[in-house]
Amino acid sequence: MAATDDMSxxxxxxxxxxxxxxxxxxxxxxxxxxxxxxxxxxxxxxIVAMVGESGSGKSVLGLAAMGLLPHRSRPRTGxxxxxxxxxxxxxxxxxxxxxxxRHVGAxxxxxxxxxxxxxxxxxxxxxx
Ligand SMILES: Nc1ncnc2c1ncn2[C@@H]1O[C@H](COP(=O)(O)OP(=O)(O)O)[C@@H](O)[C@H]1O
Ligand SMILES: [Mg+2]
Numbered sequence: 001m002a003a004t005d006d007m008s009x010x011x012x013x014x015x016x017x018x019x020x021x022x023x024x025x026x027x028x029x030x031x032x033x034x035x036x037x038x039x040x041x042x043x044x045x046x047i048v049a050m051v052g053e054s055g056s057g058k059s060v061l062g063l064a065a066m067g068l069l070p071h072r073s074r075p076r077t078g079x080x081x082x083x084x085x086x087x088x089x090x091x092x093x094x095x096x097x098x099x100x101x102r103h104v105g106a107x108x109x110x111x112x113x114x115x116x117x118x119x120x121x122x123x124x125x126x127x128x
Pocket of ligand 2: 058059060109
């Protein structure tokens, strides 16, 4: 996850700040405690890689930070995850969309369906 610089805020403020983030998701009537108290900061210009075994919560953390936890999994959350100063856990849809436009560029898992092999990466980023 690369943090973009934000001229409107103090550059010492983290672009992404998670505090004691908890996420529970429900699948087939069973609740999974997917994130258990995650805290981290990503500052402008910093590059952070998340490493962990399959199922350790990398994707859920990314989705929570973007305000894209799947509704169908009835997410229950605790703590906070601020992106550009906005808590993505409590932001309404319009606010979350605005924050994503400003701060997020995502290439989702399975690049064969996320990226178009007939276009250059540059052209695809430019199109967004
Ligand atoms: N939509 C979902 N509904 C219920 N549980 C989920 C859902 N997505 C992920 N999980 C569970 O959350 C945990 C973390 O998953 P995930 O973030 O996908 O792991 P990783 O990306 O590190 O492989 C796992 O136990 C996984 O089964
Ligand atoms: Mg994953």
